[in-house]
Amino acid sequence: MKVSLFGAAGAVTGSCHLVEACGKRILLDCGMIQGSRIEEAKNALPFDFDVKRIDAVVLSHAHIDHCGRLPVLMQYGFHGPIYTQRATADLLPVMLEDAASLAEMDAERRNRFHKDGHSHHKPLFTRHDVGQVVRQLERLDYRRPIELFPGITVTLQDAGHILGSASVRVQAVEDGVTRTLVFSGDLGPRNTPILNDPDPYDAADLVLLESTYGGRLHRDRAATLEEIGQIFETAWKGGGNILIPAFAVGRSQELLYWFAKHFDDWGLGKWRIFMDSPMASKVIEVYDRHEELFDADAKAMFHGRPHPFRLPNLKYTTDVEDSKAINEHKGGCIIIAGSGMCNGGRIRHHLRHNLGSARNHVLFVGYQSAGTLGRLLVDGIDSIKLFGEEIRIKAHRHTIGGLSAHTDQSGLLDWFGAYDRHPRVALVHGEDDARKALALALKTRFDVDAQIPAYGDTLTI
CATH class of the missing domain: 3.60.15.10 (Ribonuclease Z/Hydroxyacylglutathione hydrolase-like)
Incomplete structure (x- = not known):
């Protein structure tokens, strides 16, 4: 062989x-x-x-x-x-x-x-x-x-x-x-x-x-979840938005799981939560068809409330115009969008509208490959060009390694x-x-x- x-x-x-x-x-x-x-x-x-x-x-x-x-x-x-x-x-x-x-x-x-x-x-x-x-x-x-x-x-x-x-x-x-x-x-x-x-x-x-x-070595899971809660609290007090570049398969569903589990702890009820990914919506339908592959904790949670994929203030946006409308909100939004490495997809439009304000936060929850926009942002680049516009980055950047x-x-x-x-x-x-x-x-x-x-x-x- x-x-x-x-x-x-x-x-x-x-x-x-x-x-x-x-x-x-x-x-x-x-x-x-x-x-x-x-x-x-x-x-x-x-x-x-x-x-x-x-x-x-x-x-x-x-x-x-x-x-x-x-x-x-x-x-x-x-x-x-x-x-x-x-x-x-x-x-x-x-x-x-x-x-x-x-x-x-x-x-x-x-x-x-x-x-x-x-x-x-x-x-x-x-x-x-x-x-x-x-x-x-x-x-x-x-x-x-x-x-x-x-x-x-x-x-x-x-x-x-x-x-x-x-x-x-x-x-x-x-x-x-x-x-x-x-x-x-x-x-x-x-x-x-x-x-x-x-x-x-x-x-x-x-x-x-x-x-x-x-x-x-990844950061301890409990410490990671505590850090996310603190970021949400800081962002809310500052009046900003939170952007989360996330892969439509895996990471997006895990985030929603943690949102459901810590819905009250993290004060998520006061936020507008957007899953801005047509693909993620389709992926969730596949997850719904394969509950036999879930672990025991997930099976129990998915039969309780709130359901991770159906949070009361969660909106799935598939239409382009609905996606654009998200950027009319200058604060109080958690926006999960692809691509996970920021090299394409709707997250780039949200970055364009949010990176220039110190009120906003970007959470990186997955691996960022060398040469991608996500990697450049994680590595601390001061400014980027998006859609022909030069943007000086003022938003806070957080690398959340414990959710890999x-x-x-x-x-x-x-x-x-x-x-x-x-x-x-x-x-x-x-x-x-x-x-x-x-x-x-x-x-x-x-x-x-x-x-x-x-x-x-x-x-x-």
Whole structure:
């Protein structure tokens, strides 16, 4: 068995790994690269492998950096099955249709301002391409092995990252010998609201382990929630708005869970709360259909009051005009909007209207990739240009690390430590500083020499 890394090796986005075994070629994830314009332009480049020879795709979860290039894979000639967990299969069209819509609007905008007036920019993919992806989906359950091809079996287990997220085990029998690869996917922290804890495997020959936060420990959850409550109190007294860039899948639903749990503690009844994301509204419908995947606490809470997704002062805005109207409110609003890294979507319009006032606050509750607007804001940039307007930033910025959907170094070590014998491990889905820090921690705790592969490297089992 061989696995070649064609994405998320030295970076957090663009997950894509090619497995070769028993004469078959299986792609683990096919994600979009996110970051600067230069980085994102790579999404349109040809793949560094023969797409027509791919026999199947196994998808870990529905975040766009893991699934976003599936329509492009179709354009280059892939026509095989795409295997994924049932909830991920329901989330996937929501995510990809939104990405297609954004790509189409971006291409139209760029063509409109092209000097000679001719069309030169095409969207990365269209909603028609998304339809082809959906037609090729094969739905799997957790912990039920399925033989994809003779000699090759795949099993999914809950990764605890977002609804339907999975770690993937690929077992191949060749020459009477079974070889096992485990791809962690993205692992969530223990005790994440709504979701069950990550479900580790007990044995492998090689583990591809994510390392997004391999170099840090998250703040204590209780301290994080206390901090959020204090920010809300300060913002209310100052008469400002609170902006929360959030991914439509996972983070938005978790925020609403905490809002319901601390509705009175945080004085949320006096705020106007906006979920300004058409996609998030559709995602919540998927969550409603998959309550069987919730943990026990969430099942109890969702049958109580207030219901996290139906808070009395929560308004879902899908219409563009309703979204614009939010910015008429100069204070007393909590605005949750995508994209989570501020590189697109409605959050950019809200930033334009709110960053220039010291009354306002921006809460960053998720990972901000290098080169994104979110990362620039977190790193303290003084001014930015949005929609042709230079804005000097006066709003308060808060990085809330304790709500990450990725587990931290301690959680990664605990997940890896569940193996009966410590297998060989290669670190992916992390920037190099994080991978080096996690490699050192693995060596210290388990005496394991973790590999830090580069893009295009091939590992043999």
